[in-house]
Amino acid sequence: MRVAIIGAGISGLALAYYLQKLGVRYDLFEGETDVGGLIRTETKGPYLLELGPPSLQMGPEVQELLQELKLEEKVIPAASNNQDVFIRKEGHYHGVPSTLRKLLLNPFFHWRTKLQITQESKLPPQEVPDETVTQFFKRRFGQDVVDYVVQPMVTTLYGGDPEKLLLEKTFPHLKELERQHGSVLRGLDLEEGLYTEPVFSLSDGLQTLPQAIASKLVSLHVAHKVEMIHRAKGKFLLSIQHDVESLADEEFDAVVIALPAHAAAELLDFTSPGLAAALHNITYLPSTVVHTAYRKHAVGFPLEGFGAFHPEKEKPFANAAIWRSVLFPGVCPEDEVLFSSVISAGLTPEKALLPQNEILLRVHEELKQNYSISSNLPVFQHVHHWPQAYPQPDIFITDAHLLAKALEEEQLYACANWIAGPTVRDSITYAKVLAQKIYSQRASLL
Structure with a gap:
């Protein structure tokens, strides 16, 4: 054969x-x-830049492959206690846990939303043909969860609109929980939570x-x-x-x-x-990745987490900002902070048409405002555009x-x-x- x-x-x-x-x-x-x-990894002077995935997720097959390729010594786990995320709401960042159940029950949400979430286990399961991600989460958890958790995370991962993406093709396990247990939260309780493998990088780049x-x-x-x-x-x-x-x-x-x-x-x-x-x-949607570095002393926001997601309701320029040097120290000089901003054009196609200089400027201005940065200019910036990044x-x-x-x-x-x-x-x-x-x-x- x-x-x-x-x-x-x-x-x-x-x-x-x-x-x-x-x-x-x-x-x-x-x-x-x-x-x-x-x-794709690029080295620009002291900066180690990931132009594609910012990190990889561990799992049995990935771990086995790394061992067989003798890459274990090059594995850099994400810094401990630094995998929670921040979400921007009403002009401010709010820290939320990285696990689904804790996130859904976090004080980040209005009491009416939390009440709806706690009632999720009482809702009867439904079979909705071609149900989208938005339809599923709105049906079981409410619009606030869609707007401030689902949309920014899905847009960052898939580059598109959760109102169009099919649940069975994106989060089939959540649908299975509803089918088998009648409730997502009840299913998470019975299965001891939705376990996610840790993320990692490699010392010489992915x-x-x-x-x-x-x-x-x-x-x-x-x-x-x-x-x-x-x-x-x-x-x-x-x-x-x-x-x-x-x-x-x-x-x-x-x-x-x-x-x-x-x-x-x-x-x-x-x-x-x-x-x-x-x-x-x-459909394939474009994506742009911008790396921006500042001196540590110029950043007035405490960077303790994975990074931040920006809901579309907040009218952001970048959909997410990953705090890369916090997750993986060594990707930039020790006295600097390196951000990786992800700009997906799925909800705002005009972003894909902007010239590079304008993209760099707008990312800098947004970072400066969001993180209380005192520098007028970044120490370093780099942009990479993928015309066809995400299959929808x-x-x-x-x-x-x-x-x-x-x-x-x-x-x-x-x-x-x-x-x-x-x-x-x-x-x-x-x-x-x-x-x-x-x-x-x-x-x-x-």
Whole structure:
């Protein structure tokens, strides 16, 4: 059996790694010279900048992978007691706990909202077709929870509007709690809370992870852009740019598309037009990450937590500001503070069109006001824009998921964040399961 994997982001890399462990022959093709996709680290003088995910979440598969790659010594856990978050409300930051139950019952909310939250266990469960995140939380906890907790967190994670994102594609576990226990809070009590794994970084930056995986792969081909997939007599053939290894002459028993939906759609227009059409309908939203540093003595706000979320009702410029140097000391000079501001254009598309100079200025002005910063200018600033960062798990993604699953019968698979989920942990877990699935098909293809 031989498998072609197209795309060396974290999904494609992890899949190749797990197939290699299982003894399945594969070829991993990447059109660029670098691997890792959205996981990208840059060093600018003394500043270690994460342009993609600001941190990774630990979990069994991630921990196992780090051990096998001998990266344990490079793991930097988030600073202890610094994972609570702040939410801006009525012009002020309010500290709220990072666990869901404590957050929902926090004094941050008005007494009427807290009363509604405490009555959640008495509400009957409902099955609402294509229920959105907003509909679910409003139904069970009220509009205040939607406005000041759900919206800012969902917009930061997915870049979009919780009024459009499907609950089953974003927080399926919460829906399961309602189904099984009749109440989210009762379910959390019975399951001893919604446990979340700790976050971490790596001493040389998160890009160390995809690079470490790539270094272990025996059949990785960078600068090999796949232009077309052909089917012939039950096998797959590829058209490849710069095919110096004559890999276009090879036959593959299975193909895995590990690309963003829009890139996968272009590749599948001829081979699988139905899936291609569904993939074309998946919306991707842009994101901008701005790193800003100030001298510690210039910051008048006590930075003790993960960072801050900014609800849209507060009319912010940045959706969130992560206190990066508080979480991971060493990413900037010791006498400085480094903020990572996330600007998602899902609710305000005009932000994506602003020139870089204006973005940098507006981020600085907002940080200066929010954190009582006395400096007229930051010590350092850096901006990075992702034109297509977040696939939106809205009603349009459902068809793509159904068609992708159906095509697995024809040995055509998908392995990317539009089907696995938004986090690196989601991608690694999905890749491991898919590798086992492909391995189990091996006997029928020999």
